[in-house]
Amino acid sequence: MDNVLRQSPDLPSSADRIMRHSQLLSVQLQNLRQQMYPPEAMKSLRTFSSKDAAALLGIAESTLRQMSLDGEAVIPDRQDNGRRVYTLPQLNEIRAYLANRRPSEGLDFHPRRRVGDKLQVLAIANFKGGSAKTTTTVHLAHYLALQGLRVLAIDLDPQASLSTMFGYQPEFDVDANQTLYAAIRYDENERVPLSAVIRRTYFDGVDIVPGNLELMEYEHETPQAIAKGLSRGDGMFFRRLKTVLAEVEDNYDVVLIDAPPQLGYLTLGALYAATGLLITVHPAMLDVASMNQFLAMTSDLLGVIEDAGGSLEHDFIRYVLTRHNPHDVPQVNVVALLRSLFGQDVLAASVVDTTAIASAGLEKKSLYEMTRGSVGRDTLNRALESVDAVNAEIFRHIKTVWGRK
Template sequence: MTINGRVSATPESSADKISRQASLLSAQLQSIRERIYEPETSKTLKTFTSKDVAALLGIAESTLRQMSLDGESAIPDRKDNGRRIYTLEHIGQLREHLARKRPGEALEFLPRRREGDKLQVIAVANFKGGSAKTTTTVHLAHYLAIQGLRVLAIDLDPQASLSAMFGYQPEFDVDDNETVYAAIRYDDRRRPIREVIRSSYFHGIDLIPANLELMEYEHETPQAIAEGHGRGDGIFFRRLAAVISEVDADYDVVLIDAPPQLGYLTLGALCAATGLMITIHPAMIDVASMNQFLAMMSDLMHVIEDRGGVLNHDFIRYVITRHNPNDGPQINVVTLLRSLFKDDVLAPAVVETTAIASAGLEKKSLYELSRGNVTRDTLNRALESVDAVNAEIFRHIKEVWGR
C-alpha cells in the first residue's frame, strides 16, 4: 500500500493475526509440556508405597510385605534406601492374585464386570463453561482404574481438554483421522474403533483423544441425513453406541467427556450412555444456564425417541463441583437443587480447592499430585472430597451390576 509516496506494510488481517497467535501459543505449550514431562516428554504415573498399596487393597501392610518376601505375585521395585515401591500395574497384578487366592473376596479385590454385567457408559455433560466437566471425568477415570477397573476414556470435545490431561497436545500428537470421528464418519475413510484407541500412561485406562476434526461430524451430519444415512445403527445418534459395542468385552466402564454444546456429538453420547453425570457449579447464573441446557436436552431427547431412539439411562445424577461450603449463596443454591432433584443430586460434592488448581497447572489429577506440591492438609481434604464423589458414582455402577 502506498500513502503520500511512501510504501507501508499491508495491515495484518484478523484471521492472519489470530492464526499467528495460535501458532505462537501452540509452540509455547509444547515447550512447557517438554519441560514438565522431561526427560521422556510424555506423562508417567507416580509410584505407590507399601502403605498406599495396603490401604488400596484392604490388607495389612505386614501381609503385603510378606507376599513380597515370598515372591508372591508382583515383585516391587526398591528405592536406594530399601523401601518398596509399587506401580499401578503391580497393584493390578496383586489384585488378580488375591482374587484367585481368596475367591470369597474376589469382588472386593477385583471389582470388574462379571459375565452378564452390562458395560457402563457414562457421559459427563453440561454446556456451561467452568462446571469442571473434564476435571470430573479425569478424576473418575483415575479413581476407577485405581480400583482395578478397565476404563476407556473418550474425548468427544474438539477443544481436547481431556486429551491434554492425558499428556496429548492435539495439534502435535493427534493426527488426521485419529479421533473417534474416524470410527463414526460417513465416508470410506471410516476406521474400526480399535484403531484409534491408545494405551495411556495410567495403567487400566485407554484413551481416544480429540482434536478439531471432531467438528467435521457436526458439519457433515445434516448432509448425511439428507443423503439417507438415517436408518438402523447408521443414524447419527446411534453411531457412537454402535462402535462402542465393538469393544464391549474389553472394558468395564466407558467415560465420555461430552462437548459443551448440544450438537450431534453430544446427542450421540447421550444415546450411547447408560448413565449420565451433569456437572454444576453452585452459582445462580450457572443454574440458570443448566436450566436451558436441560430444557433443550429434553426437547432433543423427545425428537430422538420419536425417531426410534431408546434413552433409558440406569442413572442420571447431578455432581456439585467447585463448591465452597462456607459461601452463603452457594449453600442456598445447593439447598435449592437438593430440594428440587432429591437423591438425583449426589450427596457428596467436590469442594473448591487450590489442590485441584495446582494439579491442573501440571495437567494432573489429585491422584497424581505429589504431596510436595500443596500442603498435606490441603491435599488430604481435596482427596477426601473427590474420593467421596467418585465412590458414590462407583456405588451406582455396582448397583447396576447387582452388587
C-alpha cells in the first residue's frame, strides 16, 4: 500500500514539494521585509546623538557642540526636542575636517590606509555551522565603517546570509551574473569587472558584493576548467579572486570575505587572497573537534596551492571565540585549552552569548544599528562592550600591519 501511495501520479515529487516550500517561504520573507522597511523596502542607518557622535569621533561632547554652534564642518539635524543628531556621512565629514585641522592627530581622526599601506583582506572562515561567521563579519564591517574606514564585504556563501543582513534578499534582489561569480567565471564573454557587481549599502563606508546560489556554478565549473587548461597563471582558480580585487583596491581599506561553510574552490580562493585569517569558533567540544578537521583539511589544501606555485603569507591568523558563556564551566575549560595550545593566536576578547545579538539578528541588524529601547539597556551595553572589544583587537592588528602604534 505504501509503495502504491509513493508511486501515485497524483502525489507531487519530493523536488516539486521542496520547490513549492521554497517559493512560499521566499514570498513570505519578501512580505516581511516590506513590512519591516516600508515603503521602499530598503534598510537605513539610524542617526547618532551628540554623545554617541563625540565618542565615535574621539572628542569631547562639548567640543562637538561648540563646532555646531560655530558652523564648523557640518550642521547636524535637530529632533523635535531640539537635540542634535548626526548621520554617519556627517561624522565622516567631521573626521576629514578634524584631520585637516589637526594634522598631528590626523591618523587618529581619519585612520584610513595611506599610500604604501597594504590593503587588508580578511577571510572569516569555518565550516562548522553555528560558529557565528556571518554575524562576526557584519559586526566587524560596521565597526570599521564607524571608525571611518572604507570596507568591501564579499558574500561568498551561496546561502547569502551576509547579503540578507545588508537588506538584499538573494532570490529577489540579486539576479544572474550579479555575484562574485560574474567577475571570476571562466567564460570570458560573460565575465564582468568586479566593480560591476559591487553595490553601495545603507551603511556609509560599506560596499558589498552580494551572493546567491549562482556561486555554486564556480564549484561545478572549476574542475572542467582545470581539465581544459583554462585555469592558468593569474587565472588559476585560487588566484582569480585576488586578481580581481586588485582592480578595486584603491577604493578600500579593508575587504572582508564571508567564506562558504565548506572547503571548496571559493574558500581556497578566499584563503589565498586574504592577508589575514579569522577563524570563528564556538567554545564547545563538538565545535572544536569540527574545527580541528577544518584546520587539518585547510593545511592539506593550502599545501596543494603552494605546490602549484601559490605563495601563502598571512599577516595574522586569529581565532575568534563566539557565543561564549563565561559562566559555563565546560566552555571555560575549552577556552583555557585553546589559549594553552594557540597562545596569542586566540583573541584576548570574546563575543559573549547574549540575547541582544539574537534579537538584532531577527531584525537583520547588527548591535551597532540597535536603538537603546529595542532591547534592555544593560543587555545591549554588555553585548556592545563584548563585540567592541573583539573588533577593536582586530583593528589593532590591522593598524600594526600598517606600521601604526
